[in-house]
Amino acid sequence: MTAPADRAATDDIAAAAVAGFRxxxxxxxxxxxxxxxxxxxxxxxxxxxxxxGGHVLLEGVPGLGKTLLVRTLAEALDLSFSRIQFTPxxxxxxxxxxxxxxxxxAPGEMSRRFEFQRGPIFAHVLLAxxxxxxxxxxxxxxxxxxxxxxxxxxxxxxxLPPPFFVLATQNPIEMEGTYPLPEAQLDRFTFKLRVEPPxxxxxxxxxxxxxxxxxxxxxxxxxxxxxxxxxxxVRQVPVAxxxxxxxxxxIEATQPTRSxxxxxxxxxxYGSSPRGAQAVILAAKIxxxxxxxxxxxxxxxxxxxxxxxxxxxxxxxxxxxxxxxxDVVVGxxxxxxxxxx
Amino acid sequence: xxxxxxxxxxxxxIRRRLxxxxxxxxAVAGAAVAVILIAAAMxxxxxxxQTIGVRGPVALLTAAVALGALIRGVRRISLASCARFADAAxxxxxxxxSALFLRDQETPLARAxxxxxAARARTLAPGGAVAPRRxxxxxxxxxxxxxxxxxxxxxxxxxxxxxxxxxPRAPGIPLPTSILDVERDEARRAAAAAVALGDxxxxxxxxxLDGTLRRLAAGKISDGDALEQLAALQRRAAExxxxxxxxxxxxxxxxxxxAAEAATRGASEALSNEDGDAGSRAxxxxxxxxxxxxxxxxxxxSAAANGVSSALGESSQGDRDGNGQRRLxxxxxxxxxxxxxxxxxxxxxxRKLERLQRDLGDxxxxxSAGDPSCRSKAEKSGDDLGRMxxxxxSSESLRRLERAVRQMRERLGRGEMRGxxxxxxxxxxxxxxxxxxxxxxxxxxxxxxxxxxxxxQGDGVAGGEGSGEAIADANSQDGxxxxxxKGGGKQPGKGDGAEALGEAIALIxxxxxxxxxxxxxxxxxxxxxxxxxxxxxxxSRGHETEARVTSGAGPNRAEVIGGAADRGFAQRxxxxxxxxxxxxxxxxxxxxxxxxxxRYVVRRYxxxxxxxxxxxxxxxx
Numbered sequence: 001m002t003a004p005a006d007r008a009a010t011d012d013i014a015a016a017a018v019a020g021f022r023x024x025x026x027x028x029x030x031x032x033x034x035x036x037x038x039x040x041x042x043x044x045x046x047x048x049x050x051x052x053g054g055h056v057l058l059e060g061v062p063g064l065g066k067t068l069l070v071r072t073l074a075e076a077l078d079l080s081f082s083r084i085q086f087t088p089x090x091x092x093x094x095x096x097x098x099x100x101x102x103x104x105x106a107p108g109e110m111s112r113r114f115e116f117q118r119g120p121i122f123a124h125v126l127l128a129x130x131x132x133x134x135x136x137x138x139x140x141x142x143x144x145x146x147x148x149x150x151x152x153x154x155x156x157x158x159x160l161p162p163p164f165f166v167l168a169t170q171n172p173i174e175m176e177g178t179y180p181l182p183e184a185q186l187d188r189f190t191f192k193l194r195v196e197p198p199x200x201x202x203x204x205x206x207x208x209x210x211x212x213x214x215x216x217x218x219x220x221x222x223x224x225x226x227x228x229x230x231x232x233x234v235r236q237v238p239v240a241x242x243x244x245x246x247x248x249x250x251i252e253a254t255q256p257t258r259s260x261x262x263x264x265x266x267x268x269x270y271g272s273s274p275r276g277a278q279a280v281i282l283a284a285k286i287x288x289x290x291x292x293x294x295x296x297x298x299x300x301x302x303x304x305x306x307x308x309x310x311x312x313x314x315x316x317x318x319x320x321x322x323x324x325x326x327d328v329v330v331g332x333x334x335x336x337x338x339x340x341x
Numbered sequence: 342x343x344x345x346x347x348x349x350x351x352x353x354x355i356r357r358r359l360x361x362x363x364x365x366x367x368a369v370a371g372a373a374v375a376v377i378l379i380a381a382a383m384x385x386x387x388x389x390x391q392t393i394g395v396r397g398p399v400a401l402l403t404a405a406v407a408l409g410a411l412i413r414g415v416r417r418i419s420l421a422s423c424a425r426f427a428d429a430a431x432x433x434x435x436x437x438x439s440a441l442f443l444r445d446q447e448t449p450l451a452r453a454x455x456x457x458x459a460a461r462a463r464t465l466a467p468g469g470a471v472a473p474r475r476x477x478x479x480x481x482x483x484x485x486x487x488x489x490x491x492x493x494x495x496x497x498x499x500x501x502x503x504x505x506x507x508x509p510r511a512p513g514i515p516l517p518t519s520i521l522d523v524e525r526d527e528a529r530r531a532a533a534a535a536v537a538l539g540d541x542x543x544x545x546x547x548x549x550l551d552g553t554l555r556r557l558a559a560g561k562i563s564d565g566d567a568l569e570q571l572a573a574l575q576r577r578a579a580e581x582x583x584x585x586x587x588x589x590x591x592x593x594x595x596x597x598x599x600a601a602e603a604a605t606r607g608a609s610e611a612l613s614n615e616d617g618d619a620g621s622r623a624x625x626x627x628x629x630x631x632x633x634x635x636x637x638x639x640x641x642x643s644a645a646a647n648g649v650s651s652a653l654g655e656s657s658q659g660d661r662d663g664n665g666q667r668r669l670x671x672x673x674x675x676x677x678x679x680x681x682x683x684x685x686x687x688x689x690x691x692r693k694l695e696r697l698q699r700d701l702g703d704x705x706x707x708x709s710a711g712d713p714s715c716r717s718k719a720e721k722s723g724d725d726l727g728r729m730x731x732x733x734x735s736s737e738s739l740r741r742l743e744r745a746v747r748q749m750r751e752r753l754g755r756g757e758m759r760g761x762x763x764x765x766x767x768x769x770x771x772x773x774x775x776x777x778x779x780x781x782x783x784x785x786x787x788x789x790x791x792x793x794x795x796x797x798q799g800d801g802v803a804g805g806e807g808s809g810e811a812i813a814d815a816n817s818q819d820g821x822x823x824x825x826x827k828g829g830g831k832q833p834g835k836g837d838g839a840e841a842l843g844e845a846i847a848l849i850x851x852x853x854x855x856x857x858x859x860x861x862x863x864x865x866x867x868x869x870x871x872x873x874x875x876x877x878x879x880x881s882r883g884h885e886t887e888a889r890v891t892s893g894a895g896p897n898r899a900e901v902i903g904g905a906a907d908r909g910f911a912q913r914x915x916x917x918x919x920x921x922x923x924x925x926x927x928x929x930x931x932x933x934x935x936x937x938x939x940r941y942v943v944r945r946y947x948x949x950x951x952x953x954x955x956x957x958x959x960x961x962x
Contacts, residue, residue, distance in 0.1 A: 011456060014449035238451045240439035242421060288434075294454035295443065297428075297435035317945040340425065 014294070021230055021289045025051075027221045031076040034216045036069050037209060038202035042193050043069060045307055046167065048290075050077075051230055052282040054190025055146050055166040057131075057181075057311060062171060064195045065206075070127045070167045077227055078220035079124035079163070086134035092141035095119050096151050097158075116153060121145055124161060124224065128168035132178045139185055142166065146188045163227055183270070183314060190279045192311035237285040238295055244281060246339055247301050251277045253333045254313050263332040267319030272312035279308040298339045306330050344459035345444045348437065354467030355423040362471060364414030370478035371409020375402045376485030383492040423470075430470040431461050515560035524554050527745035532849050534738035541842055542581045543735045546742055548844045550574055564753055571750045578743035585736035587652070591694050592729045594648025595701070601644060604630040604637035608723055612730045620727025627723035631708055631716040638719055639708035645722075646701035653694045697725050916952040923947070 025047060032043050042058070046069065049056045058066045067083065074081035084095055097119030105111045120126070121142075131139060145151055146166050150159045168189070170181070186192075198206060209216065222230075253259045255271030264271070283304035284296035291300075310326040319329070379398045386393045424438040431437065440458030443451045528551040535544035553574065557567045592612065599609035608630060611622035630638045704718035926947050930940055 010449045011453050014453040015457075018450070018453070236448060236450050238439075238443045238446055238448060238454065240435065240442040242438060242442065243435065291434070293434055293436065294450050294457060295436070295439035297433070297439070299433065299435075317942060317949070320942050340421065 017233055018289055018292060018294060021233055022292045024222055024226065024230065025290050028073075028076055031218060031221045032069070032072050035072045035209070035218055036065055037205035038198045039065060039069065039195065042195055043073075044290075045191050045193050046070075046073060048283050048286045048304070049190040050163070050165050050227070051234055051286050052190055052279070053163070053231055054279060054282070055168070055188060057186070057189040057192045058167060058169045058195055059172050059192060060169070060195030061197070064197060066167075066169045066195055067127060067129060070125060072218050074125040075218040076220060077125075077222050077224070079165075079224060079227075080161075081125045081127070082120040082123035083127040083129060084120050085129045086131050086138070088133060088135060090134045090138050092138050093119065093153075095121050095138060095141050096145070096153055097122070099154060116156065116158065118158070119151075121151060122158075122160060124163055124165060126164070126166045128166060130171060131168040132170040132180055134179065136179055136182060139179065139181060142168075143185055143188065146185075163224065163231065186311045187273050187275050189311060190283070191307040193307055234282065234285050234289065237288060239281060239285065240295055242340060243284070243296055243298055243301060245341060246298055246337075247277050247280045247284070249337060249341060250280065250301065250305060250309075250333060253337050254309060254330070259333070261329075261333050261336045263324070263329050267315050267322065267324045267329055268313055269316040269319075270314040272309050276309050276312045280304055283308055302334055305334055344456050345440075348440060348444075348455070348459045348462050349420070351427060351462045351465060351467065351470075352420045352423040352437070352441070355426050355470045356418050356420065358467045358471040359418050359423065359426070360414055362474065363416065363418075364410040366476040366478060367409035367411070367413025368406045369409070369476035369482055370413075371405035371407070372402060373478045373482035373485050374409075375405030376482060376489050378405075380485060380489040380492045383489065387492070426470045427462060427465060430465055437462060516558045521554050521558050524745060524749050525551065527742060528554065529849055531738055531742045532846070534735060536842055536846055536849065538735045538738075539842070540735040540738075542584075543738055543742070544842045544844065546574060546578050546581065546739070550742065550746060568750055568753055571746050571753070575743055575746040575750065578739050578746060582736055582739035582743060585739060588694070588729050589736060591649045591652035591697070592726065594652050595645040595726055598644035598648045599641050602637045602641035604634040605641040608726075611723075612726055620724050620730070623723035623727040623730070624720045625723070628716050628720040631704075631719035635708040635711065635715050638715070639705045642701050642705035642708065642719065642722060645726075646698050646705060649694055649698040649701065653691060653698065697722075697729070700725060919950065919952060923951075 028047060029040070029043055032047075033040070036043060046056050046058075050073070060066060071081060071083075084090070097117050099114040100117050101112050102115040103110045103112050128142065131142075145160060145164065149162065149164050150157050152158070166189075170178075251272045251274070253261055253271075254264060254268065254276075256265050256268045259265060259268075259271070280301055281296070284300035287300040287303055288294065288296040306327060309330050313326040313329055315324060315326065315329070318324075375398075379393075379401060382398075383393055420441060421438060424435075424441045427437040428435050436454070436458040440455045444455050446452075528547045531543055531547035531550070535541070535547055549570075553562075553567060553570045556562045557564075562570070596609045596612050599605040599612070605627065608623045608626035611626050627638070630641075700718070701722050704715065704722045706712075707718050708715035926943075929935060930944060935943060
């Protein structure tokens with residue numbers, strides 16, 4: 001039994017932790033905003049996915065600052081950063097690393113042994129640029145790393161240093177010579193974000209900052225340890241059963257066999273997996289903490305539903321032929337689903 | 342957790358407030374339903390010419406309000422629902438709801454959540470969370486009140502109700518003479534048939550009908566009295582027609598029996614003649630047969646007696662059943678029924694047939710025994726059978742008279758004779774004449790009636806009767822009837838009912854005299870309608886027809902693509918081209934040029950446009 005005084009102190013600590021979380025996220029986004037003009041929603045969502053321990057798939061045409069955003073985020077968090085440009089001839093070993101024969105010992109007594117040379121995946125923040133240009137074999141090399149936070153080469157498994165965060169990009173226009181991501185890999189991304197072209201004022205800001213003589217330098221505002229603390233705090237946020245039930249019903253409503261939404265029945269081939277529900281709840285918790293609250297609300301669930309579910313809803317032929325998008329379907333689900341059952 | 346107490350107190354306060362409002366909504370909804378029901382009841386009562394009191398509606402309204410409030414008020418309201426109201430009144434972030442569900446968790450963040458929610462809830466009162474709102478049933482209640490007010494102000498009365506309560510008119514109001522012309526013609530026609538057939542029953546009925554019509558036209562009896570008299574007349578006419586039918590059945594049996602023996606075959610043939618002289622011929626034939634061949638005559642008469650007996654038995658059984666059904670189906674005519682008249686008539690008819698059967702049997706016995714009275718008795722039987730043969734022709738006239746009386750009762754009951762619907766009266770006239778919608782068939786009627794002239798022709802369908810011909814007929818009739826009219830009623834009667842027949846003759850002559858006075862004064866001068874078969878100059882207009890359509894956006898792309906392969910749309914050339922391309926498609930899909938993720942779409946597309954077999958299941962090639 002905890003004494004009232006201790007309990008009050010604990011309560012104060014909890015409140016302070018939530019306030020600190022909010023302040024740190026604000027500082028991080030402010031630092032990112034020093035270099036990235038606009039894209040506040042994208043930066044916020046990427047930060048949320050990072051705090052949730054997930055990964056992000058960014059979709060947008062070239063030149064919108066996707067790579068810069070990830071690099072800036074890594075700098076602001078003082079994390080190691082790697083970039084892999086995916087091409088059709090990229091091999092899994094190019095991503096994961098490989099065993100090389102290494103000679104060691106005195107001359108005349110040289111011995112040879114295999115030594116694992118780590119690939120670029122061994123970083124805290126990995127930018128998989130144009131991931132859909134690599135073959136499915138190479139793409140699947142990321143699967144274990146994204147889910148298990150480890151890499152297996154031969155019979156040896158190498159853990160990746162936490163936090164491990166993959167941010168993949170893909171170009172929605174050029175389909176020639178691309179390999180769309182398998183559903184299994186898509187499901188491992190917490191969010192799929194669409195990067196929209198900047199507005200006119202934002203474009204002015206981009207030009208002002210990038211065509212001048214000085215480029216703003218990014219200072220590290222959060223360290224790796226603090227980031228892990230924040231991740232742990234996210235996991236402690238409680239969720240009221242009605243809110244969680246809303247998320248569960250939301251996932252069910254995307255599945256054509258269980259949904260009552262007409263758009264889902266007509267256009268959807270497969271709905272979201274349970275990973276979608278995990279992504280929604282975690283992201284909703286982060287939304288609550290970023291707002292200084294102790295528990296997520298229905299509005300938080302609604303806010304994160306679209307980026308968390310749009311890549312998990314697969315359209316059928318009718319949907320493709322009608323030009324329907326997953327965004328439309330998820331929007332219809334959100335519009336038709338009551339918050340309380 | 343101590344902070345939970347104020348939070349729960351707030352939620353309970355909100356629940357009380359919510360219960361109050363939903364009970365109010367239930368009361369309003371109940372009141373709306375009650376008001377609408379009361380309005381409907383009021384309309385129905387007004388339509389029936391009645392009024393409803395105040396106590397019933399007030400009781401219904403009170404009960405409905407109480408019931409509505411009770412039903413809605415006792416429904417369970419969860420604290421979660423109350424928490425939603427509280428959150429909506431705060432910042433909409435579900436703090437109270439989350440605190441309510443997480444109040445039992447001992448984690449730091451859960452406790453912080455409850456503390457935060459309780460602190461915010463202290464600033465909120467139940468009244469602030471549940472603001473006054475307009476009950477949902479208020480529009481329905483408003484509409485109901487408006488309908489009720491309209492129903493109370495504007496009484497509605499149905500046509501049936503008007504027909505029921507309108508007729509009490511003061512007796513003694515005369516009717517226009519022409520309004521009863523159709524019925525009087527029927528009476529005269531029946532009288533003429535009675536005179537021709539020597540049927541005193543028909544004559545009696547015709548005279549009584551004419552008397553009723555006269556009294557009604559002169560205003561000497563009320564409509565109600567006339568209805569009663571007509572009901573009695575109708576019943577008697579129906580019974581007389583039934584009796585005539587029974588006699589016809591017995592006569593047919595007797596005829597058949599007489600025709601079976603060579604000696605009496607002549608009598609049977611004599612009974613078949615409908616010239617009114619059947620009695621004397623049958624008498625002579627049977628007398629001759631009895632004189633020449635008494636044995637065969639005895640057998641024939643015996644068989645005839647048996648035939649009459651069997652007809653009597655069948656008809657008696659049928660009468661008993663029919664009378665029972667008639668009494669069951671006409672309870673309203675009980676007052677107009679003169680009680681024993683029906684059975685008495687039936688017994689009269691049966692007695693006549695029994696007497697005939699007995700006479701035939703006596704004659705047969707006499708002839709069989711070689712009694713000298715054989716011939717006279719056979720002649721009497723021939724006489725009786727002959728009279729019966731004459732009466733069977735009156736069956737149709739009796740039915741016609743019964744129908745005319747029934748239709749007049751209906752007209753009078755609907756009030757059509759006193760300024761009622763003229764078109765309905767004309768329709769009745771047409772149906773009474775039997776020329777409904779058949780041009781040319783009423784030509785003879787036009788000529789005889791004269792006074793109906795043009796208007797009657799106008800109602801016909803492309804009637805082509807010439808009015809000149811009608812006038813000529815009427816005038817020629819005029820000359821005769823004027824001459825004969827003075828002699829009415831002076832012809833000598835014979836036997837029973839001679840007085841009725843005499844009155845019938847007087848009725849015929851009087852009616853003809855009336856017609857002759859009313860015609861010849863320009864009636865029928867109008868031009869007739871276009872001859873039958875010629876095109877009229879009636880303006881015709883086309884009529885608009887509403888076409889039913891189904892609104893919608895039309896087929897979607899998937900349906901268009903899919904429809905391209907349907908049988909009937911896809912021609913042979915299409916199928917040939919598709920099969921040429923199919924191999925190339927498979928090659929392309931197997932190649933790496935098509936992204937993996939898109940192969941499904943491409944394959945599905947080609948699956949959809951593959952020519953499909955028709956409904957018969959036969960593939961199109």
